[in-house]
Amino acid sequence: MTQIKLFCPATIANLSCGFDVLGLCLDNAGDEMIVRKVAEKGVRITKIEGANLPMETEKNVSGVAALAMLATLDVDCGFEIEIYKHIKAGSGIGSSAASSAGAVFGINELLGRPYSRKELVQFAMQGEKLASGNAHADNVAPALLGGFTLVRSYAPLDIIRIDSPEELFATVVHPQIELKTSDARSVLKQTVSLKSAIMQWGNVGGLIAGLYTKDYDLIGRSLHDEIVEPLRSVLIPGFDQIKQTALENGALGSGISGSGPSIFALSRGIDTANQIAKAMSDVYEKMNLPYEIHVSKINPDGVRIL
Amino acid sequence: MTQIKLFCPATIANLSCGFDVLGLCLDNAGDEMIVRKVAEKGVRITKIEGANLPMETEKNVSGVAALAMLATLDVDCGFEIEIYKHIKAGSGIGSSAASSAGAVFGINELLGRPYSRKELVQFAMQGEKLASGNAHADNVAPALLGGFTLVRSYAPLDIIRIDSPEELFATVVHPQIELKTSDARSVLKQTVSLKSAIMQWGNVGGLIAGLYTKDYDLIGRSLHDEIVEPLRSVLIPGFDQIKQTALENGALGSGISGSGPSIFALSRGIDTANQIAKAMSDVYEKMNLPYEIHVSKINPDGVRIL
Numbered sequence: 001m002t003q004i005k006l007f008c009p010a011t012i013a014n015l016s017c018g019f020d021v022l023g024l025c026l027d028n029a030g031d032e033m034i035v036r037k038v039a040e041k042g043v044r045i046t047k048i049e050g051a052n053l054p055m056e057t058e059k060n061v062s063g064v065a066a067l068a069m070l071a072t073l074d075v076d077c078g079f080e081i082e083i084y085k086h087i088k089a090g091s092g093i094g095s096s097a098a099s100s101a102g103a104v105f106g107i108n109e110l111l112g113r114p115y116s117r118k119e120l121v122q123f124a125m126q127g128e129k130l131a132s133g134n135a136h137a138d139n140v141a142p143a144l145l146g147g148f149t150l151v152r153s154y155a156p157l158d159i160i161r162i163d164s165p166e167e168l169f170a171t172v173v174h175p176q177i178e179l180k181t182s183d184a185r186s187v188l189k190q191t192v193s194l195k196s197a198i199m200q201w202g203n204v205g206g207l208i209a210g211l212y213t214k215d216y217d218l219i220g221r222s223l224h225d226e227i228v229e230p231l232r233s234v235l236i237p238g239f240d241q242i243k244q245t246a247l248e249n250g251a252l253g254s255g256i257s258g259s260g261p262s263i264f265a266l267s268r269g270i271d272t273a274n275q276i277a278k279a280m281s282d283v284y285e286k287m288n289l290p291y292e293i294h295v296s297k298i299n300p301d302g303v304r305i306l
Numbered sequence: 307m308t309q310i311k312l313f314c315p316a317t318i319a320n321l322s323c324g325f326d327v328l329g330l331c332l333d334n335a336g337d338e339m340i341v342r343k344v345a346e347k348g349v350r351i352t353k354i355e356g357a358n359l360p361m362e363t364e365k366n367v368s369g370v371a372a373l374a375m376l377a378t379l380d381v382d383c384g385f386e387i388e389i390y391k392h393i394k395a396g397s398g399i400g401s402s403a404a405s406s407a408g409a410v411f412g413i414n415e416l417l418g419r420p421y422s423r424k425e426l427v428q429f430a431m432q433g434e435k436l437a438s439g440n441a442h443a444d445n446v447a448p449a450l451l452g453g454f455t456l457v458r459s460y461a462p463l464d465i466i467r468i469d470s471p472e473e474l475f476a477t478v479v480h481p482q483i484e485l486k487t488s489d490a491r492s493v494l495k496q497t498v499s500l501k502s503a504i505m506q507w508g509n510v511g512g513l514i515a516g517l518y519t520k521d522y523d524l525i526g527r528s529l530h531d532e533i534v535e536p537l538r539s540v541l542i543p544g545f546d547q548i549k550q551t552a553l554e555n556g557a558l559g560s561g562i563s564g565s566g567p568s569i570f571a572l573s574r575g576i577d578t579a580n581q582i583a584k585a586m587s588d589v590y591e592k593m594n595l596p597y598e599i600h601v602s603k604i605n606p607d608g609v610r611i612l
Contacts, residue, residue, distance in 0.1 A: 021508040152512035153505070158527060160515045191497045194533070199459070201507040202327040205514045206458035209466045212518035221464060227500070 003036045004109050005306045008102035009146075009299050010087045011094035012170065012264050013138035016223045016255040017203035021151045023094075025142040026170060027299035031098045032306065033062070034082040035106030041078040043067055043103075050085035051095075061096045061127035062103035068126035069104045073114060079107050088292070090181075091174045092258035097139030100127025105144060105303040117144045117302065122157060132181055139258065146302035148211055164298035165214040169273035171251070173242060173280045174262040176290040179235055184259035187231045196226040216252055216268045223253025223266065236261045241283050249279045270295065308343045310415050311612045314408035315452075315605050316393045317400035318476065318570050319444035322531045322561040323509035327457045329400075331448040332476060333605035337404045338612065339368070340388040341412030347384040349373055349409075356391035367402045367433035368409035374432035375410045379420060385413050394598070396487075397480045398564035403445030406433025411450060411609040423450045423608065428463060438487055445564065452608035454517055470604035471520040475579035477557070479548060479586045480568040482596040485541055490565035493537045502532040522558055522574045529559025529572065542567045547589050555585045576601065 009030035015022040031050075043066040045055045057063030062081055070079075081103055087095040104120045115123075124140035141149035141159050148162040192200075206222030209215070233239040233256060246254040246265035250272040254265040265280075267273045273295045284291040316335040321328040337356075349372040351361045363369030368387055376385075387409055393401040410426045421429075430446035447455035447465050454468040498506075512528030515521070539545040539562060552560040552571035556578040560571040571586075573579045579601045590597040 017507070018511065019507075020504045021511060150508065150511045150515060152508045152515075152524075152528060158512070160512060160524065162515065188500065190500050192500050192503050194494065194496050194498050197498050197503040197506065197533070198326045200503065201323070201325075201510040202456065202458045204507040204511045205324065205327060205456045206464070206466060208511045208514040209456060209458075209468065209518070212515070218458075218466065222458060227503070 001110060003034060004106050006033045006035065006102050006106050007304050007306050008033055008098035009143055009302065011097055011139045011142040012172065012257045013094060014228065014256065014258055016225045016229070016253060017200050017207060018150070019225060019228045020136070020138060022148065022204070022207070023138040023142040024148045024164065024170070025146045025299040025302050026093065026172070026294065026296040028296045029087060029093065029172070029294040031086050031102065032084040033099070033102040033106060035103065035110060036080040037110045038078050038080055043070065043079050043081065045083065046080045047082040048085065049083070051089060053085070061131050062099040064130045065100035065124045065127035066103040066107055069107060069120070069123035073111070075111060079110070088174065090178060092256070092260045092262035093172060093174070094139035094143060094258065096127060096131035097124065097143045100124040101140050101143035101303050103127070109305070118159060120144050121159060142302065144302045146300045147298060150208065162208065162211050164300065165211065165216065167216070167268050168298050169267055169270050170296050170298065171246070171265045171267065171273045171276045171280065172257055172262050172294045173284065174292040175237055175284060176292065177237060177261055179261040181259055183235060184232055187235065188228065189231065192227050199226045219266065220252030223255065225255055229255055232256055232260060236263065237289060238283055238287055239263060242280050245279045245283055246276050249276045251276055270297070307416060310341050310412050312339045312341065312408050312412050313610050313612050314339055314404035315449055315608065317403055317445045317448040318478065318563045319400060320534065320562065320564055322529045322535070322559060323506050323513060324456070325531060325534045326442070326444060328454065328510070328513070329444040329448040330454045330470065330476070331452045331605040331608055332399065332478070332600065332602040334602045335393060335399065335478070335600040337392050337408065338390040339405070339408040339412060341409065341416060342386040343416045344384050344386055349376065349385050349387065351389065352386045353388040354391065355389070357395060359391070367437050368405040370436045371406035371430045371433035372409040372413055375413060375426070375429035379417070381417060385416070394480065396484060398562070398566045398568035399478060399480070400445035400449060400564065402433060402437035403430065403449045406430040407446050407449035407609050409433070415611070424465060426450050427465060448608065450608045452606045453604060456514065468514065468517050470606065471517065471522065473522070473574050474604050475573055475576050476602050476604065477552070477571045477573065477579045477582045477586065478563055478568050478600045479590065480598040481543055481590060482598065483543060483567055485565070485567040487565055489541060490538055493541065494534065495537065498533050505532045525572065526558030529561065531561055535561055538562055538566060542569065543595060544589055544593055545569060548586050551585045551589055552582050555582045557582050576603070
């Protein structure tokens, strides 16, 4: 095998109470990539469609992730990468993570799997570092592993993958405004009240318990963010109304995807997820705001070969 | 049935990262109680052995919990309570919770179980309110339900019971000094850094995941308290040495039980738990500090009929 074509899924990070630690993998929103093994050493980005991104390896997240991985291996070949972007940059559903994850996954396959999917996370994180200045794992982990992922710790890196209950679906709406990551960061406070923090870790515990026991009600009761959502949601037009609409239409919970501006809702069953999509659409139609919307089951596999 | 004899277990609350939300139930440390149905209405404490506690119903935690429960029921009888204390007050392993839980459990049995064990928690919490000024549930919930309990939320009260992995054992050492709850509280800070809070809820997530998957290593990796232990441990003589000793002797993790002064360690298998008990004892022997020590499996049932 010298060439591989991949689906590189979008992901939701900062999942409500699980700010900075919990993410999930989407199934029908994502990019495609082709990774090719070639004689000439090094990594080259040979094609990018669907987005205006740098072709220089060292300036492209997939290139940086690939280089970080290859620096740990003694290989006698090189790799070409073609990227077909469908996830919009800055949408808050892991556009850069999809590219970073796809690059390292593809190379790993072409090299006969020197690394496990979990081991690939550390390399994909280097792409995230290029994209945001911070080598975070909460998008690349679900992109590589599928399901839900908990980043328990960064030092040392400790990632726990959790199966999604089968009937869980996500609805994600992307209001097409630009929300700068720097703005989304600047509204955060560096200290939080002990009381809010306790509520937050109670909910993280409840959410994890709900996932393991497939208790949809408990998942819903736990999907609250006491700390970040109140600060960030004001940057997203219509957030309160979208969330309220989602809950009124049967969502288990709703919140900001990543650092926004996308808003997600989780629900039980695709019918409810579709109904929520329609209701969310109505809100942004009335506001005359362009938007994209996705309804997706939780992707159990992460990046996959097409 | 007009009389019931009960074992009322000791409990560990504030379990490391799970400050204020996570507790577990011990199996061979606890009180005994006798609850008797009598014709005369009301609740009377007729005997207390092993501790110098108030006999007046309204001043005794078991009396207050019983009255809170009976206020919700229309019953044509009364109850007498005998308490045989073995758990020392102020030890940090849920002495008042054992009495509150026992009283409401016993009355519930004698009345033909109008309430589930989970429903009894709210009444037992009223005993805790008398004892500490705060109607907390993190000792009464494991005392009533057994296993591990997560208090996801207080408003509304939402408690999740989690089975313990079968090979998990607790070692608890109680250095016999007085640690006032007010002192243990005064050292807490009302704000915490966002960074520490994120590490804490990552660990809560990891601990819950470890319990569901019976992953002892993950349980161990998650048993860290970034926030409270560094502040409170200075009030407990020998804390650092006891914890270090526990870890060196194979403990998965170790921390403060409740608000102290007891220190717990969790380990896999009774042999390790016993070895830790011996090593902890050696530390306090050398310090010439009186102590009590318990080795216990995790009690799967909570309060039980003898």
